[in-house]
Amino acid sequence: MRTLSIKIDDALHRRLSIRALGANLTMSEFVRPLIEEAAYPGNRYVHSSQDELLSIAIQTFALLAALATESSPQVADRGMADARNLLRERGLLDPAKDPMAPAGRVDVDREDEQ
Known part of the structure; x- marks a missing residue:
C-alpha cells in the first residue's frame, strides 16, 4: 500500500x-x-473548489445545446456524441450507465471511424 x-x-x-x-x-x-x-x-x-466555474460551464453548454438543436439537430447530436466520448475518455461517464449509448449503438457520424 x-x-x-x-x-x-x-x-x-x-x-x-x-x-x-x-x-x-x-x-x-x-x-x-x-x-x-x-x-x-x-x-x-x-464537490471541489471549481464548482462555481463548473456550474457556469454547464449553463453555457446547455444554452449552446439548445441553440444548436434549434438550428441543426444533426450538429447538436454530433456535439453531444463528442461530449459523451470526451467524458468517457476522462472516466467521467461510465458507458454502462450512459442512457444515450445503449449496447451496440455507435455514436452519430462515427460509423466510418470504427
Whole structure:
C-alpha cells in the first residue's frame, strides 16, 4: 500500500483527530474512505473548489445545446456524441450507465471511424 502525505493546517488536523478518535479509528482509517470516495464517487458528485466555474460551464453548454438543436439537430447530436466520448475518455461517464449509448449503438457520424 502506498503512503500519501498532505499538508493541512493545525485546526483541521485537530478536528480530524478528534473525529477519528471518536470513531475509534486511526487517522488513516478515518480519512481513507473519504479519499476513496473522491477517486470513485459512484453516483455522487464530489464537490471541489471549481464548482462555481463548473456550474457556469454547464449553463453555457446547455444554452449552446439548445441553440444548436434549434438550428441543426444533426450538429447538436454530433456535439453531444463528442461530449459523451470526451467524458468517457476522462472516466467521467461510465458507458454502462450512459442512457444515450445503449449496447451496440455507435455514436452519430462515427460509423466510418470504427
